[in-house]
Amino acid sequence: MSSKKIDGKAIGQEIREELKEQVASLVKQGYQPGLAVILVGENPASQTYVKNKEKSSIEAGMKSELIKLPDTVSEEDLLKEVEKLNQDDSIDGILVQLPLPKHIDENKVIRAISPEKDVDGFHPMNVGKMLIGQQTFLPCTPYGIMQLLERSGVEIAGKHAVIIGRSNIVGKPMGQLLLQKDATVTYCHSRTNDLKSFTKQADILIVAIGMAKFITGDYIKEGAVVIDVGMNRDENGKLCGDVDYASAEQVASAITPVPGGVGPMTITMLLKNTVESAENKLNSRTKN
Numbered sequence: 001m002s003s004k005k006i007d008g009k010a011i012g013q014e015i016r017e018e019l020k021e022q023v024a025s026l027v028k029q030g031y032q033p034g035l036a037v038i039l040v041g042e043n044p045a046s047q048t049y050v051k052n053k054e055k056s057s058i059e060a061g062m063k064s065e066l067i068k069l070p071d072t073v074s075e076e077d078l079l080k081e082v083e084k085l086n087q088d089d090s091i092d093g094i095l096v097q098l099p100l101p102k103h104i105d106e107n108k109v110i111r112a113i114s115p116e117k118d119v120d121g122f123h124p125m126n127v128g129k130m131l132i133g134q135q136t137f138l139p140c141t142p143y144g145i146m147q148l149l150e151r152s153g154v155e156i157a158g159k160h161a162v163i164i165g166r167s168n169i170v171g172k173p174m175g176q177l178l179l180q181k182d183a184t185v186t187y188c189h190s191r192t193n194d195l196k197s198f199t200k201q202a203d204i205l206i207v208a209i210g211m212a213k214f215i216t217g218d219y220i221k222e223g224a225v226v227i228d229v230g231m232n233r234d235e236n237g238k239l240c241g242d243v244d245y246a247s248a249e250q251v252a253s254a255i256t257p258v259p260g261g262v263g264p265m266t267i268t269m270l271l272k273n274t275v276e277s278a279e280n281k282l283n284s285r286t287k288n
């Protein structure tokens with residue numbers, strides 16, 4: 001069976017066009033939404049993602065600010081930068097690129113970001129709101145995957161969704177968003193016994209492990225929808241996912257490629273959250 005490629009680049013572009021109009025209307029009202037990204041250190045992968053974010057926010061008509069700090073920066077100085085951005089009225093979204101150097105407490109930094117500007121959706125307050133289904137910033141990667149599924153016409157209610165990975169930024173919130181849309185959810189991780197017995201039951205399989213081409217076609221049920229979150233380099237240094245695309249597409253009914261699948265959606269939802277933050281701010285001002 002030849003399967004349908006889920007084109008994250010195209011779906012992301014569709015949403016970005018909608019955002020452009022929203023930004024233009026805010027600019028007409030005299031306000032330009034602003035996103036600030038803090039990048040610590042010189043990790044080449046992080047630099048690529050951050051460059052993509054900057055380029056995309058400018059294309060959408062937003063203000064973009066990049067703050068580069070050396071990997072020797074102290075936790076205290078990093079927290080000061082976050083606080084400056086919390087106070088900066090021209091900034092609606094703050095993203096601190098993860099991972100951070102080992103001498104810095106990631107949780108402490110995330111907690112320092114004002115929840116109103118936490119467009120990553122990583123602050124404990126926003127995580128809590130998401131968990132109980134209250135309106136908040138949703139974490140960009142799971143949010144983007146929900147958009148991919150919905151805009152590709154994939155039915156979620158009643159389906160068995162299996163998620164491999166339980167990180168705070170991808171796996172864990174992914175399961176909660178699918179649960180809210182009435183999927184039956186199974187989480188798998190590095191301590192799962194007999195992984196294949198679970199993945200074989202998945203109607204929707206979400207793979208967020210971080211190991212190149214780990215999931216091959218024999219892990220997948222005929223007709224399943226496969227979402228590949230992984231961002232790895234293969235033996236030739238080429239960008240690839242956690243799923244072995246060539247064998248998986250033989251059995252899946254729909255599948256996301258890498259690149260061009262989940263990655264562009266993550267950035268799109270970051271922009272969407274930033275625009276929403278700007279709108280929240282302006283609305284609360286007109287009310288007061």
Ligand SMILES: NC(=O)C1=CN([C@@H]2O[C@H](COP(=O)(O)OP(=O)(O)OC[C@H]3O[C@@H](n4cnc5c(N)ncnc54)[C@H](OP(=O)(O)O)[C@@H]3O)[C@@H](O)[C@H]2O)C=CC1
Binds near residue numbers: 167169171229
């Ligand atoms: N496209 C995008 O927008 C994004 C892509 N990514 C990519 O997605 C991947 C996952 O990212 P992230 O969630 O941050 O990664 P983490 O390393 O934080 O989490 C990986 C998860 O995979 C599980 N795991 C590891 N090995 C196995 C195994 N052999 N079998 C089953 N489960 C396993 C781990 O289990 P345990 O908890 O037991 O250790 C863990 O829960 C990476 O490749 C990352 O680069 C990440 C964010 C955004």
Ligand SMILES: Nc1nc(=O)c2c([nH]1)NC[C@@H]1CN(c3ccc(C(=O)N[C@@H](CCC(=O)O)C(=O)O)cc3)C=[N+]21
Binds near residue numbers: 049099140258260267
């Ligand atoms: N605070 C924080 N928030 C994040 O959202 C965050 C983070 N830290 N740390 C790292 C991960 C990873 N991540 C990606 C974003 C875009 C692409 C992306 O644009 N991918 C393109 C290709 C990129 C390329 O060509 O290298 C694609 O898949 O088509 C990938 C991965 C966000 N993350």
